[in-house]
Amino acid sequence: MTTALTFAPVGDCALSAVFGDTISPDINKRIRHVVTALSEETASGIVEMVPTYASLLVVYDPLIVSYEELCHHIRCIAADAKSGETSDTVRIVEIPTVYGGEYGMDIENVCNHTGLSESEVVAMHSGTDYLVYMLGFIPGFTYLGGMNQALATPRLSTPRTLIPAGSVGIAGAQTGIYPSESPGGWQIIGRTPLTLYDGSKEQPTLLSAGDYVRYVPITEEEYQRVAALGSDYTVTVHEVKESELNGNR
Incomplete structure (x- = not known):
């Protein structure tokens, strides 16, 4: 209806x-x-x-x-607009992400709250293609839908004054990425080396509403390699029919 x-x-x-x-x-x-x-x-x-x-x-x-x-x-x-149509082509953008450690300082909080192990949190979080519902809060910040409810974790009781650019977080039943350094209260579980917002470009944001995000777990060494490449790194993008999307992979 x-x-x-x-x-x-x-x-x-x-x-x-x-x-x-x-x-x-x-x-x-x-x-x-x-x-x-x-x-x-x-x-x-x-x-x-x-x-x-x-x-x-x-x-x-x-x-x-x-x-x-x-x-x-x-x-x-x-x-x-017929909500049942699934013939549209959508973009799935792969976001390489290193989880835990200094890059995901709150992953232990998520584990303690959910009862999941760190490897289970990573597997569950990276096992879904997330719809980008909108951008907001700060330029390029992604509000993503579709996170497994088993990962839902409350925000920090005291927000941080500075969160590094690229940080991947969880707040309640939402997940998203901080495109630039910012205060924030989300539980940080990882970080991507990709640049999500560059105000000097004609198209300043890597992601747009209607795209899908696919987190791809990487090692710290791979994170450093991708970060060093900067704009020379080729972001992996899949174009698929919406009918081919199936949420959890």
Whole structure:
């Protein structure tokens, strides 16, 4: 059953389109369908779009399109998005990750909370392809869906003032990657040597909403090798049909 689409004005030149109230791949797919359709239009009056888990913020030029016209247009586009379709091609981006030790200083906390061994945590965490629902908090920070509930661990009681770039963390039932140095309260279980955000590039983020993340466990030596290569390292990307995705691998 599709949740009713609702709208609300945000100031005099933006609106919020709310597609539901849960974290759902089907809801997020409808949002991505709308974003893609609006992005392909010309002279639409759209200035910027910010997708979230279950809503879409659309900034527009009221001299080109009115609030009412845009709401109607988005509703029509959303109605065409069939959540059951699985013919779309998606990207699975491999994220090499070294787990534990100085790179994953909180993995013992996760083990103690979940009752799992470190090897079980690594195998379970790297055994799922995660949907990138949205980017936020800081530029390029990934909010990923699909983590095994057995790994769910509360945030740190006292957030750290500085978390290294590339840190892979768990917070409750979510997992994600810190693209740059930042304060934060997620349980850090590993780190990737990849650069997830580079503001000097035309496409500053490695990942986009709608991509899938596949964590690939690596050794500390491999981490150092990839880090030394920097931008010369070729990120592994698989393009597959959504119908071929099956969550846990």
